[in-house]
Amino acid sequence: MSEEFKCDLERLFDISTNDSDLLTVQTTVDTGFEWQAVDECKEKISPHLRVVKDRGKIFFNVNSKDFSKVRKLRSVDNIYVVASIQYLTYNTENADTNLTLFKESVKTCSQLKKCLNAWKEITRFPGKLYPTLEDYQNVVEIYKAKKEQNKNDDKVPGSKKRGCDPKLGEENDVLSFRVSCERTGTHNFESSQVACAVGGQMQDLYHWIVDLTSYQLEVLYKITHGQVIMGLRVTPESLHRRNIKYFGPTTLRATIAYNLLSLADPKPGDIIVDPMCGGGSIPIEGALELRHSFIIGGDNHEKAVARSRLNFEALEGSFKSDLIRWDVMQLPFKNSYVDAFVTDMPFGKRMGSMFDNRVLYKKYLLELARTVRVQHGRLVLLTYDRRSMVGALQVAKNLLKVKKMLGVSMGGLNAAVYLLKRTKLTYEQFQLSANNVTKSS
Ligand SMILES: C[S@@+](CC[C@H](N)C(=O)[O-])C[C@H]1O[C@@H](n2cnc3c(N)ncnc32)[C@H](O)[C@@H]1O
Structure with a gap:
């Protein structure tokens, strides 16, 4: 990761942090075609759009009202709303200390609510984004029993599709979610431990249902050495399909x-x-x-x-x-x-x-x-x-x-x-x- 990319991205994210209508968007793109994606963003969103480019992905800010323009992009695969960009210093001796750092990063994420609200609007999820503990307790056992009954439905042979389209949910749904962790670099913790720590913290805070296969919201926790980007995925399926x-x-x-x-x-x-x-x-x-x-x-x-x-x-x-x-x-x-x-x-x-x-x-x-x-x-x-x-x-x-x-x-x-x-x-x-x-x- 170059210093220039790091600074540009931080600046971009600072701007959206200070404006309640702006969202920082991350999209994955086919490696080698990043400039094509930049050109398309400028053509379809705004010729003045500032786009920060890295290998296989681009970032830009967009007014939440204009999100429909992002949806029209055809060179991008997956679209995320970025909730946080942080730089962490890890403890090289103690992995548990690092897992605590990740949990803290959820608690201190000042943009998470703004991004969750935007996610609900963009994906047209009709259910409960902020259920009470009681809401959760009322539905969790029924949810598990239903899932057990339908478990073969998750296994569509040859299908790589994960998750389900949030807009197909119902008004009384308590949001189901998973955290996926992707990692670049050598660390003394595993990606699955990070996903578990971050997911557990979110569950404590928001009382959502953990569902690793038919989730409505996927939270991507991307660790690149010391940089951590937390994004909420708004495309239920990769757009290349x-x-x-x-x-x-x-x-x-x-x-x-x-x-x-x-x-x-x-x-x-x-x-x-x-x-x-x-x-x-x-x-x-x-x-x-x-x-x-x-x-x-x-x-x-x-x-x-x-x-x-x-x-x-x-x-x-x-x-x-x-x-x-x-x-x-x-x-x-x-x-x-x-x-x-x-x-x-x-x-x-x-x-x-x-x-x-x-x-x-x-x-x-x-x-x-x-x-x-x-x-x-x-x-x-x-x-x-x-x-x-x-x-x-x-x-x-x-x-x-x-x-x-x-x-x-x-x-x-x-x-x-x-x-x-x-x-x-x-x-x-x-x-x-x-x-x-x-x-x-
Ligand atoms: C790499 S594939 C194209 C895949 C395609 N873009 C797709 O998404 O399905 C190359 C194609 O070239 C075709 N092909 C090979 N020799 C050809 C020829 N002499 N005339 C016409 N088509 C030929 C093959 O039948 C094959 O479908």
């Missing part, structure tokens, strides 16, 4: 699909194509977000096109889009037709082989360069196989120029996003010069 109902082996996160599309700088009237669309994450995000563009998705695999179609059909509304089965090496477009290609290339590690990629990437790139608009066309390509991409770019260097390259992390793997711009050279001129080179040699 939106849109897609039928997942495939390589389904792309909706947040990344959005980031790739925005890198292509879409304009009204553009024709935007994902030529290797798999289950349709990019065309679907494009169709939902870029209402003034025409989106086309294609794939050579029959099952992929069928899955994309099912995913589109599962959405509400109608879209300016099309799905076609094709081979990216022979696209059914005339030269200089498409405004932007945005795609997630087949990769070596999880699909296909590196050797294939070396040959295939060159062919893909030349076909995309042929069909994308001369001088104005853009290509945004996500790949795990940089080496094959570098080789392909060498072959297509007179047609495509690298404008930007981002290193991104995808499920722990290093990947790269290339933003390429089409040069002025027509494809016919390119072919002619390539033929002349072949003849003279």
Whole structure:
């Protein structure tokens, strides 16, 4: 954690602490796409918004009345309202002293009530946020018995969903909650001990029901060395799972699909194509977000096109889009037709082989360069196989120029996003010069 980040974040949090209408918001973002998230916040919340950025997350202040704007962000995964940022000095000899420090941090958190009230409003939780001890005692046994009865409901096979949507609660509900602790650094305490200490303190103060699986409120207690950030999660499910109902082996996160599309700088009237669309994450995000563009998705695999179609059909509304089965090496477009290609290339590690990629990437790139608009066309390509991409770019260097390259992390793997711009050279001129080179040699 840099000193600059620490100071900027403290300053930001101080401002919201001194203004009863302001909330400090933390959102997680896909690593490598932080600047995309910053740009989106400025576009959708305010051009003057001060955003503090760290690896995989951003922070900013927003008026609680404007929270609906935060909800419109598409590059962010999880959203939290920050209740406290503290710096603690740990006792290296005695872990219990440190656990007491964490409990104290709940008691002394001056912003907690403000943030809880905002959480209730934002999530539209209809139940009791401040139940009395009697309220709690009246419902806790019934709650436990009900949970025991429904315990199989928590175990949806293959589901990673945790917690439940607070707005589906009832007026008489006593809030159910859990504390999750995430930790970076070496400490003499375990994350589970911290979660237990902080959760116990909250339970004593607020008489909420502890529920580790179907909680309504998740309190994230994030320890990064000596820094402790306490946040209240307002998104019951990570936003990257939106849109897609039928997942495939390589389904792309909706947040990344959005980031790739925005890198292509879409304009009204553009024709935007994902030529290797798999289950349709990019065309679907494009169709939902870029209402003034025409989106086309294609794939050579029959099952992929069928899955994309099912995913589109599962959405509400109608879209300016099309799905076609094709081979990216022979696209059914005339030269200089498409405004932007945005795609997630087949990769070596999880699909296909590196050797294939070396040959295939060159062919893909030349076909995309042929069909994308001369001088104005853009290509945004996500790949795990940089080496094959570098080789392909060498072959297509007179047609495509690298404008930007981002290193991104995808499920722990290093990947790269290339933003390429089409040069002025027509494809016919390119072919002619390539033929002349072949003849003279
Ligand atoms: C990484 S996956 C795309 C995943 C997709 N973004 C999603 O979210 O489901 C790459 C896709 O490229 C397709 N593909 C591979 N070679 C192709 C070719 N020659 N023409 C068209 N599609 C191809 C594969 O069938 C696969 O669906």
